[in-house]
Structures are given as C-alpha cells and as structure tokens.
Amino acid sequence: MSAVLKEFTVGERLLTIEGVCVSYDKPVLKKLDAKIDNIVRDGMQQGQVVALLGPSGSGKTQLFRCIAGLQRPNSGSIRLKSSTTQVMPGEVGVVAQHYPLFNHRTVLGNLLVAASRHTKDPKQAREKAVAMLEEFHLEDKAMSYPQSLSGGQRQRIAIAQQLLCSSHFLLMDEPFSGLDPLAKRRVCETIAGVSGKHDLNTMIVVTHDIESAIAIADTVWVLGRDRDDKGNPVPGARIQEVINLAEMGMAWDPDIESRPEFFELTKRIKRQFAEL
Incomplete structure (x- = not known):
C-alpha cells in the first residue's frame, strides 16, 4: 500500500x-x-x-x-x-474558458466589484480585495488593466474574483x-x-x-x-x-x-x- x-x-x-x-x-x-x-x-x-x-x-x-x-x-x-x-x-463560482474581466476597470476594481457582492461595507470590500491580491501574489498589478496582463495572470484574477463572489x-x-x-x-x-x-x-x-x-x-x-x-x-x-x-x-x-x-x-x- x-x-x-x-x-x-x-x-x-x-x-x-x-x-x-x-x-x-x-x-x-x-x-x-x-x-x-x-x-x-x-x-x-x-x-x-x-x-x-x-x-x-x-x-x-x-x-x-x-x-x-x-x-x-x-x-x-x-x-x-x-x-x-x-x-x-x-x-458556485464559474471561471470561464477565456477569463472574462471588466476591461474598463483595474485589477483591483474587478475584485472590488466581486467583493461588494458579499458586503455592502466599502472598507470591508476593499480589505477583502486587497487580501486576495496578496494571496495570489498580484499586489503589483492592482492598478493594471486586464488587457495588460498575461493569460496566467488573467486566470488568477478570474479565480480570485470568483472566490470573493462564491466562497469555496x-x-x-x-x-x-x-x-x-x-x-x-x-x-x-x-x-x-x-x-x-x-x-x-x-x-x-x-x-x-x-x-x-x-x-x-x-x-x-x-x-x-x-x-x-x-x-x-x-x-x-x-x-x-x-x-x-x-x-x-x-x-x-x-x-x-x-x-x-x-x-x-x-x-x-x-x-x-x-x-x-
């Protein structure tokens, strides 16, 4: 065995x-x-x-x-x-094949939208979004826009977004x-x-x-x-x-x-x- x-x-x-x-x-x-x-x-x-x-x-x-x-x-x-x-x-979070994100929002902005679905407190939503960026080692991309990210980075942001929306x-x-x-x-x-x-x-x-x-x-x-x-x-x-x-x-x-x-x-x- x-x-x-x-x-x-x-x-x-x-x-x-x-x-x-x-x-x-x-x-x-x-x-x-x-x-x-x-x-x-x-x-x-x-x-x-x-x-x-x-x-x-x-x-x-x-x-x-x-x-x-x-x-x-x-x-x-x-x-x-x-x-x-x-x-x-x-x-249940859904990570689609091409990782659709809001192209007119920054990476942090995308995560704030997701976090706001679970809390109406803007400060709490921001704390959760920033914590998720740190967890995925993407702090340096917080103010970047999705079109400037690599495919792997877009995927990680899409996953982080869904974890904020849909728990586990x-x-x-x-x-x-x-x-x-x-x-x-x-x-x-x-x-x-x-x-x-x-x-x-x-x-x-x-x-x-x-x-x-x-x-x-x-x-x-x-x-x-x-x-x-x-x-x-x-x-x-x-x-x-x-x-x-x-x-x-x-x-x-x-x-x-x-x-x-x-x-x-x-x-x-x-x-x-x-x-x-």
Whole structure:
C-alpha cells in the first residue's frame, strides 16, 4: 500500500448530485449521481479537485450549468454541504474558458466589484480585495488593466474574483484548451495552489484533456452514455466511473506524469472514450 493512502481521511459531504435528469428533445443527462466529500490531510490545508471528463457531446456543458445553478434539471437535485435546497446561481463560482474581466476597470476594481457582492461595507470590500491580491501574489498589478496582463495572470484574477463572489466552490471550463505543455503545467500549479488555500476549497475542472485531468485531480468523473444490447449508445449520460486517484496513491504527486500508472490510466480512459 502506498504511503499516500494513509495521508488522508474523508470528512463532511460538500456536494451531492442526486438523480439529475436533463432533457430537451431527448435525454441529455439521465439519473446522474455524484458526490464530493471533504479531504482531510494531517498538518496541511487540502482542498478538493475533481476532473469531469467526457467525450464531446456527452453532456458536460449541461452538467456544468446545473452545478453552477445556471440551469435547473428536469428532475433530481444538486445541493451544497448540508443544504436541502437546490444550488442557486452565485453559490458556485464559474471561471470561464477565456477569463472574462471588466476591461474598463483595474485589477483591483474587478475584485472590488466581486467583493461588494458579499458586503455592502466599502472598507470591508476593499480589505477583502486587497487580501486576495496578496494571496495570489498580484499586489503589483492592482492598478493594471486586464488587457495588460498575461493569460496566467488573467486566470488568477478570474479565480480570485470568483472566490470573493462564491466562497469555496469553483467550476473551471476547459482551462487547458489551446495551451502548450509548459502553460498547462502552470495552470495545474495554479489549480493546486488555489485548492490548497483552504480545506473547503472545491474545484471542479471540466475538460477533455485526460493527461492534465489526471495530473491535477484527486478524483476523476467519467461522463458518458450507456450502450444497448447491440452496442448502440442510449440517450442520456451519467457518471460511468469514479476514479479515486487519492485512494490509488496517484494524487498530489508533482511527478505523476513520469509514473507507469499515469500512462496506463491515460490509455485506459482514452479507450473508454470510444465506448461512451
């Protein structure tokens, strides 16, 4: 047994997805269940990073919107922590693919807008915004405008903005799209850094990049459709497999991409994609 397996315990339930169905002319998501529990590691801050993988057209976007509270499922529920009510818009932060910011406002101005959503006290909002700049090591960019920032800096500001708005829950849409290997590694480092800032920080990364997903996540959800007796896909996707990388001793390893298990798991999921 890997030593990593002994490094964590499972705490409170943070997210519950139960029986979620989304239909238009035909089912898109069908009786979809999933959960995220708090990961506790002795002597350190450890958040959660869940990667949602699935082939194009499998329903990732609809699930993303439902978790964000932007779309109500036809049936079923998505609940945060111990809540008995559906997630509402704004409770889960959304970091879109191109990191949209207010270009006419400075970096600090962008964060002040976000902080003001949680407090009407201007002094308190400014203190929170400045603290977030310090946390992300972007104090020197406070008076810069978004168009002068690098892609990585824009991403960090977008994440900080959503943390100010939405507390500990973040959804990231295709953060690795179009990036070279070095840039992907930097994004992975940012995600790991953000998840480690608080025990309850919970990031759901929606992506089709299998390698990056395995490199950064502690859990992988594989979304896809069932097959009938003749091998034809049945309308309506669900979570086909939950891969617990923490239990496998594959989470939180900065050198994971050099391990044989990484290559084997990557190959297996790629083969699985062809059947989803």
